Amino acid sequence: MSKPKKxxxxxxxxxxxxxLSYMSLLIFxxxxxxxxxxxxxxxxxxxxxxxxxxxxxxxxxxxLSTFYAAAVNFFLxxxxxxxLARYQFFGKRIIDALIDLPFAIPTAVAGISLSTIFSxxxxxxxxxxxxxxxxxxSRAGIVVALIFIGLPFVVRTVQPVIEELDAELEEAxxxxxxxxxxxxxxxxxxxxxxxxxxxxxxxxxxxxxxxGAIIFISSNMPYQTEIVPLLIVKKLAQFNYAGAxxxxxxxxxxxxxxxxxxxxLQVYAKRRSKN
Amino acid sequence: MRMQFLGRAILFALAAAxxxxxxxxxxxxxxxxxxxxxxxxxxxxxxxKEFNEAxxxxxxxxxxxxxxxxxxxxxxxxxxxxxxxxxxxxxLTLALAYDIDEVVSKTKANGNQLLPENWQTxxxxxxxxxxxxxxxxxxxGNPKNIKDWNDLTRSDVKTITPDPKTxxxxxxxxxxxxxxxxxxxxxxxxxxxxxVKQIYANVPVLDSGARGATNTFVQKGQGDVLLAWENEAYLxxxxxxxxxxxxxxPSLSILAEPxxxxxxxxxxxxGTAEVAKEYLNxxxxxxxxRIAGKNYYRPSDPEVGxxxxxxxxxxxxxTIDGDFGGWAKAYARHFADGAEFDKIITExxxx
Numbered sequence: 308m309s310k311p312k313k314x315x316x317x318x319x320x321x322x323x324x325x326x327l328s329y330m331s332l333l334i335f336x337x338x339x340x341x342x343x344x345x346x347x348x349x350x351x352x353x354x355x356x357x358x359x360x361x362x363x364x365x366x367x368x369x370x371l372s373t374f375y376a377a378a379v380n381f382f383l384x385x386x387x388x389x390x391l392a393r394y395q396f397f398g399k400r401i402i403d404a405l406i407d408l409p410f411a412i413p414t415a416v417a418g419i420s421l422s423t424i425f426s427x428x429x430x431x432x433x434x435x436x437x438x439x440x441x442x443x444x445s446r447a448g449i450v451v452a453l454i455f456i457g458l459p460f461v462v463r464t465v466q467p468v469i470e471e472l473d474a475e476l477e478e479a480x481x482x483x484x485x486x487x488x489x490x491x492x493x494x495x496x497x498x499x500x501x502x503x504x505x506x507x508x509x510x511x512x513x514x515x516x517x518x519g520a521i522i523f524i525s526s527n528m529p530y531q532t533e534i535v536p537l538l539i540v541k542k543l544a545q546f547n548y549a550g551a552x553x554x555x556x557x558x559x560x561x562x563x564x565x566x567x568x569x570x571x572l573q574v575y576a577k578r579r580s581k582n
Numbered sequence: 583m584r585m586q587f588l589g590r591a592i593l594f595a596l597a598a599a600x601x602x603x604x605x606x607x608x609x610x611x612x613x614x615x616x617x618x619x620x621x622x623x624x625x626x627x628x629x630x631k632e633f634n635e636a637x638x639x640x641x642x643x644x645x646x647x648x649x650x651x652x653x654x655x656x657x658x659x660x661x662x663x664x665x666x667x668x669x670x671x672x673x674l675t676l677a678l679a680y681d682i683d684e685v686v687s688k689t690k691a692n693g694n695q696l697l698p699e700n701w702q703t704x705x706x707x708x709x710x711x712x713x714x715x716x717x718x719x720x721x722x723g724n725p726k727n728i729k730d731w732n733d734l735t736r737s738d739v740k741t742i743t744p745d746p747k748t749x750x751x752x753x754x755x756x757x758x759x760x761x762x763x764x765x766x767x768x769x770x771x772x773x774x775x776x777x778v779k780q781i782y783a784n785v786p787v788l789d790s791g792a793r794g795a796t797n798t799f800v801q802k803g804q805g806d807v808l809l810a811w812e813n814e815a816y817l818x819x820x821x822x823x824x825x826x827x828x829x830x831x832p833s834l835s836i837l838a839e840p841x842x843x844x845x846x847x848x849x850x851x852x853g854t855a856e857v858a859k860e861y862l863n864x865x866x867x868x869x870x871x872r873i874a875g876k877n878y879y880r881p882s883d884p885e886v887g888x889x890x891x892x893x894x895x896x897x898x899x900x901t902i903d904g905d906f907g908g909w910a911k912a913y914a915r916h917f918a919d920g921a922e923f924d925k926i927i928t929e930x931x932x933x
Contacts, residue, residue: 360932361924419797428803443802444787523794526787527745529924530931540790544659544748545919546666546684 373514376453384461392469418523444526457510464506621671623658629877658750677750680909710839711865712879731762742805745788755809758836813878837899
């Protein structure tokens with residue numbers, strides 16, 4: 308990327324100033340306050356909180372379930388976006404609008420509905436129970452809730468890219484004798500990968516912090532189904548602000564590092580698809 | 583501290599923008615309008631809805647002033663936290679004295695102590711105008727034949743109770759089970775621990791609050807018995823789960839004393855000290871006591887209590903002060919990080 312020339316549009320100073328103050332007020336200052344609060348803890352105490360067995364297992368549960376859910380959304384979201392972008396069918400507009408619902412529904416409502424449907428008394432729970440599968444009150448339940456929460460992120464980032472895909476490229480590939488499989492793997496997928504990764508990263512980041520939807524479908528059992536945000540809430544409930552902010556900051560750093568990695572991957576994918 | 587400072591700076595900026603409207607101290611005169619914010623816990627919603635109307639009427643007749651009470655409900659500890667963080671509650675009506683004690687000590691540490699240490703002595707009966715207890719809710723017909731606490735240790739009985747780390751009600755459940763075990767094992771502490779551990783071995787879900795646990799039991803059909811506040815249990819059998827569940831009163835339970843207090847610093851600033859005190863004192867009046875009884879809280883006035891013995895039968899109740907040495911001690915022993923409850927759960931669930 309070359310440095311952009313001074314824009315012809317006026318108002319650069321004003322808009323940048325507004326953006327910066329807005330970002331500071333809403334994002335940087337609260338984050339710095341959180342870090343300063345955690346920094347009050349002596350390093351040894353901080354370390355002791357983080358390496359506690361229960362905290363470690365909560366981190367494992369949180370990151371793994373969020374990863375699984377984002378991975379499912381990576382593929383499911385691609386298929387849904389593909390269907391919505393490429394085909395015309397009855398009720399398409401309605402399905403298109405439904406995709407955004409997880410954004411709008413209060414997550415607690417989503418959690419309660421999902422756990423009711425998937426509990427042993429619910430419709431889905433009864434059917435799955437025949438096969439011996441329990442969703443509600445298990446780790447699988449956490450993943451189901453996170454799939455629900457994260458789906459729109461992948462669909463909405465990939466869908467416009469599919470719509471913009473140049474049909475000529477596919478036609479050219481076909482006329483050169485490529486079959487559908489080859490076209491998809493060699494032509495379409497590489498150009499979709501950057502946006503897929505963005506969707507994956509958004510769904511992953513959103514899922515890590517999710518609390519409302521999960522606590523209703525999970526059994527919240529320490530070492531089994533206890534997620535990091537719940538652990539933070541428990542510390543707060545005991546007026547242990549330092550402990551809560553220590554776990555919060557660790558979560559923040561881990562998430563930031565992961566998102567940074569995904570961003571690098573995305574840049575790499577973009578470069579590859581351009582060549 | 584920094585966050586608080588920032589919060590206050592923003593508040594002041596807003597106040598300045600609003601023309602310092604809310605900093606003006608109202609002077610009491612006939613025809614005055616008062617606003618009270620009652621920060622309470624989850625299950626008192628229905629109780630205070632009825633009480634607020636009765637109080638507004640009484641206050642208007644007595645003084646000619648009108649009063650509008652706004653209610654706020656959430657988990658008791660979460661509410662205490664909100665007040666520590668600056669929620670401008672005029673009165674607190676929380677699930678246990680410990681939560682109000684925490685408001686005192688945490689705001690004292692911040693240099694802005696909201697109410698005095700001796701708050702609990704300012705109103706009659708340890709500032710507990712009504713009491714409650716813990717009972718069992720079972721499926722209709724009691725298919726698992728659950729009669730008392732010892733049935734909860736059976737391997738075929740699954741118990742639903744929320745997480746005592748986040749739920750005030752769940753702490754009462756836990757301590758009631760402990761007290762029953764002590765009473766039936768010659769005060770043997772180790773046996774009581776084993777008894778409680780056996781109950782938690784059959785707890786499939788730890789909800790974060792009492793309403794969540796009720797939902798898990800009633801709507802999602804999990805478990806065989808729900809440990810519930812007496813008033814929550816009645817709400818379930820009269821309303822949400824009519825005909826599906828019934829109440830079992832165990833041989834022994836625990837006396838829960840939800841406590842109330844006005845928040846000195848806040849009422850001074852709002853000019854609501856008089857009306858806040860009047861509000862809380864009215865809870866002790868015959869009418870206040872009857873409203874409590876009607877909403878399945880046990881009136882502290884024994885005369886009014888007699889009117890409700892059908893729904894709120896007498897039973898053997900242990901107390902936190904008498905049997906557990908007070909909340910501070912019980913909390914440190916059982917619910918603090920790494921204390922008894924954490925140890926029990928770790929023994930049960932760590933792979």
